[in-house]
Structure formats: structure tokens, C-alpha cells
Amino acid sequence: MARGPPAAAAAAHGPRLAGVGRALLLVAATATFLPAAESSCPRDNSLVRDISRMHQSNYGREGFSHITVAGALAHGMKEVEVWLQTFGPGKRTPIHRHSCEEIFVVLKGKGTLLLGSSSLKHPGEPQEIPVFQNSTFTIPVNDPHQIWNSDEHEDLQVLVIISRPPIKIRYQQRRSKL
């Protein structure tokens, strides 16, 4: 489907979520891989939009590309927002969590979902779950997670749906050795 933009980069962000379970530091930070910077984008009131011509950004991360397909700031959405994101081989999101619902649909490529749990005081080892073209998954509200293009060759392209835009993100990092 969506002719995604040429892959750009979701910052190989240090250690995998796997190693972060027992020593987490929650960091409320500016979203650098998400549409926080979008406020400078012009409002687009067109009724039907060609996704391949829409504004895209890598938010300063090589190998990552983000398009807000329908968003709060650019399109006046109030309850739901849709993004198209492309991760180059080896690229990943930061470890993060948020209190909205989030659904992924994998349009092409394959990768790994790393998923911790907000229901445990010490989340321990997160699950590492393979994701693949034409798969879908939902991130439980507030669970720490990371999307990783664990493939060495192909781009990973996902459609991301979130509720209650604009998203407020909390990043998680290893306390040391980052």
C-alpha cells in the first residue's frame, strides 16, 4: 500500500528494552521521533490527501521517517490520530510509554516489539515479540515499549493509530551505561 517515504532513521537508541527492566529512569522529554515539532506545519484542510505528497520529517534521526496522515495540529483531529512511520534496518524508537491507546499495523518489513509491563513494580525482562508484514498489535496503556526494525536489509513500515492526540510521551532509559 502506502508508498512510504524513503526510509530515514529511528536512532539506534542504545540498549534494548530487554536490558532496561530493572533499572528504569522515567524521563518526560520532548518527543524527538514523534510529531511534537509539528506545530510549525501549516494546517491542511484538503478533504482527500495524497500521502506520498504529505510533509514528512525524520525529527533529527537518521533512518527514520514520520508522516502525520491525520493529526490534531495539521488536520484538526480531536479523538484519534494516524501516522505512517518507516524505520531503516536496525533502527528503533526510544523506549517510551504513554497513557493513550496505540494500535500498529505493519505495512511492510518485519521487526521486534519489546514490551514491558506497567502492572509490575519491577517489570523484569520485557517480552520480545516478532512482528511482520500484515500483522497488527496494540500497546497496553502505559506499558513501556520499543519498536525495533531488527532486520538487516529491509525497511519496516507501520501505520500507527493513537487516541486522544496530541500524544504525551514519557521516555525510559537505563539509569547508566546509555
Added chain:
Amino acid sequence: MARGPPAAAAAAHGPRLAGVGRALLLVAATATFLPAAESSCPRDNSLVRDISRMHQSNYGREGFSHITVAGALAHGMKEVEVWLQTFGPGKRTPIHRHSCEEIFVVLKGKGTLLLGSSSLKHPGEPQEIPVFQNSTFTIPVNDPHQIWNSDEHEDLQVLVIISRPPIKIRYQQRRSKL
């Protein structure tokens, strides 16, 4: 992307929205092309789901196929729901409206969006807007609309995102000659 199910059928539902503007009858009815019947589906708690293996239904309409990719009843979504729908050539949704937000992403094929306006007492002639692969559009809350695969050969496949599931639909029909 999504290897959609073989196209099935969105009932050629009589007159086009175009002819309905001045004589509308709002009908609150059971959703026959949407997941109202889904309550009988088992709850699916798998974390990553292969869309091509998910339950699909045509809701009694030849040439239409619906998959709830992530939904309130089957997957416990509370704020947003995602569907994959396929319309065979010439097929269309009924004319309908709803008070939630709705975003379409066209995965393949082409067709026509017929869009009335809820802001006019007599909406008059609706807009007929071409939609195409890799395009996106949003239905303004409460505006009457219809999605029509106006192509004679290809399937039209769309990803549909709605807020505040489960959806409550009102159908619009011509007062006579239906």
C-alpha cells in the same frame, strides 16, 4: 500491504448519496455492513495478530468484506477501533453518518467519496470526491457519507479508523423509491 481478504460485497445500496440530499429519512438501524454482529466473536487476546488469519465477515452483503483489526468487543479497545474493509467493483456502503471521528486510508484501488453536510438544513448535492491508492480522508463528525468503489474492475480496500467504539450508526435513505 495488508493482503486483504478476497473482495466480498458492500451492497449496491440503491440511489447514490447525490440523489438523496433533499429528501432524507434518518433511520437508526442495525449496522448490517459494520461490526454490530461481532458480539458473537470470541475475544482474542493475542498480542500480535496476523490480519490475513483474522475473522472476516460480509455482513450479508455480496462483494464486501470486513475485518476488525482492533476492536472494542474482540480486543478490548476503549478509545479507538481499526477495520480493514474491501469493496468489490461497483459496491458501496449505505449512506450513513455517526458522531465519532473517522479516518480512511486507501490501501488499494480507487473509488468515490460522496459527502453531504450536517451543517445545512437541506444538504443539497453532496460532493463527489475521487479517492485513490495511498490517499487519506477524514469524515467530518455527523456528515452523511458513502464510500463507493466506482471502479468496474479492481477491488477498493481501505483501512478505517474510528474513535469511541463501538460505533453507533444512523442510516440515511431516500424517503421513497428505495
